[in-house]
Amino acid sequence: MAQVLLGKEVADVLTEELVERVAKLKAGGVEPSLAIVRLGNEADDLSYERGALNRAEKAGVKVKVFDLPRDLPQEDLEQVILEINQDDSLHGCLIFRPLPGQIDEEKIAALLAPAKDIDGFTDGSLVGVFKGEQTGFAPCTAEAAIAILKHYNVNLNGARAVVLGRSLVIGKPVAMMLLQENSTVTICHSRTKEIAKAAKDADVLIAAVGQAKMVTPEFCNPGQVIIDVGINVDEEGKLLGDVDYDAVEPLVKAITPVPRGVGSVTTSILMKHVVEAAERATD
Numbered sequence: 001m002a003q004v005l006l007g008k009e010v011a012d013v014l015t016e017e018l019v020e021r022v023a024k025l026k027a028g029g030v031e032p033s034l035a036i037v038r039l040g041n042e043a044d045d046l047s048y049e050r051g052a053l054n055r056a057e058k059a060g061v062k063v064k065v066f067d068l069p070r071d072l073p074q075e076d077l078e079q080v081i082l083e084i085n086q087d088d089s090l091h092g093c094l095i096f097r098p099l100p101g102q103i104d105e106e107k108i109a110a111l112l113a114p115a116k117d118i119d120g121f122t123d124g125s126l127v128g129v130f131k132g133e134q135t136g137f138a139p140c141t142a143e144a145a146i147a148i149l150k151h152y153n154v155n156l157n158g159a160r161a162v163v164l165g166r167s168l169v170i171g172k173p174v175a176m177m178l179l180q181e182n183s184t185v186t187i188c189h190s191r192t193k194e195i196a197k198a199a200k201d202a203d204v205l206i207a208a209v210g211q212a213k214m215v216t217p218e219f220c221n222p223g224q225v226i227i228d229v230g231i232n233v234d235e236e237g238k239l240l241g242d243v244d245y246d247a248v249e250p251l252v253k254a255i256t257p258v259p260r261g262v263g264s265v266t267t268s269i270l271m272k273h274v275v276e277a278a279e280r281a282t283d
């Protein structure tokens, strides 16, 4: 049976560390604060926002929600972003995506100050991830996957890592972060031939494709650690990962469940980024 890598344990340790850092900032007169920009009331956004508010309260981070209409014109959103950039009391900004059709997302990303971009939205943040430098911040979910591996002392140095998925939100940044940890990384995607064969020898397998139960026993080996980033919903409304958990779990060394895996760590990383942004602004 595999070791089950629960996200809560990681999230709790991260939050404990944050409480101390927040206390230090507050002692110096700085209250780390997050701006959440939400257009409309999409169910996924509201659910993530609830999780973020809950985690912020635990960490001691202040949150200001910009609850805006879904049909907000481009110019008005630009104005909000400029205000956030200029407001020294706001250290980080999370903008829920995808933005509605009337909004030019790239233009918004170009406007947001990378120093406040705590979810890897801007080019500045992504350059930082690719160069291994602290310009902006990595996308939270990608960093959550790495945080889980580190928390459970999974050896990444020299490890063979396979990433399934190449999106800018997860696949590409997580691959770069593994490279930074001295793993040898293979990135697979929808055009990869013999994908199971490519995954089979991996010491670390990151699944981020958005295809329920795609990872089957033929992708796996007994020494493998699997991080399942996928969130899929079946016909009965049940949450499923990208891994066929019941079939794979008995065959590998360790695995994150869905739910209770990566998703539980993401909001802690978000708060970590806000605190880091406040610390950087103070330094």
Ligand code: NAP
Binding pocket: 141, 164, 165, 166, 167, 168, 169, 170, 171, 188, 189, 190, 191, 195, 208, 209, 210, 211, 214, 229, 230, 231, 232, 262, 263, 266
């Ligand atoms: P995305 O933008 O749709 O990207 C999916 C990637 O998977 C693409 O690179 C695609 O390849 C690849 N892919 C799709 N079908 C494939 C297949 N059959 N074989 C091989 N590769 C395949 O999705 P994303 O934003 O990266 O998200 C990935 C998953 O993570 C989704 O389930 C999403 O819901 C979940 N997610 C989880 C969290 C969390 O906190 N746990 C946060 C955000 C997202 P191509 O590039 O060739 O099209």
